[in-house]
């Protein structure tokens with residue numbers, strides 16, 4: 262597994278991971294525009310054929326803060342450490358930029374992701390009512406960087 266930055270040719274693979282793992286369908290142009298401002302915050306894990314199997318898209322919308330906007334690993338590649346590799350590298354990139362805090366949102370029903378984030382010392386800071394398009398509540402989680 263190798264980590265690398267996002268390329269325009271990755272869009273179909275990223276969109277397919279998003280559809281399968283996050284059940285969302287975005288305009289293909291969204292990925293490049295979200296990644297443009299902070300390219301180092303858009304990390305892809307690719308297999309030996311260079312095909313993306315997971316990614317983490319982080320953005321910097323608030324001063325000194327990063328926000329994990331999307332994070333997903335293809336089903337067949339989960340629980341093999343890909344998510345951990347993406348998240349720990351993302352932490353390194355955040356520290357390199359001098360960020361003090363990382364935030365994210367997660368569905369209240371997503372026990373797997375909440376456990377993962379808790380292992381990374383994120384904690385729930387807010388309940389976001391009807392945050393998702395299907396009406397489900399979300400948690401905002403955050404952690405400080407030292």
Ligand SMILES: CC(C)(COP(=O)(O)OP(=O)(O)OC[C@H]1O[C@@H](n2cnc3c(N)ncnc32)[C@H](O)[C@@H]1OP(=O)(O)O)[C@@H](O)C(=O)NCCC(=O)NCCS
Pocket residue numbers: 282283332333334335338339340341342343344345346366367368371373374376377380
């Ligand atoms: C959340 C997500 C990205 C984690 O990715 P992942 O690649 O499975 O993450 P890892 O393999 O690094 O870790 C997952 C678990 O597997 C365990 N694990 C890691 N490597 C392992 C291995 N070789 N053998 C067995 N278990 C392993 C980890 O300890 C971890 O356990 P924990 O969560 O109980 O602490 C993934 O589950 C996913 O894509 N989910 C669907 C999309 C989603 O919910 N995204 C978050 C939206 S907010």
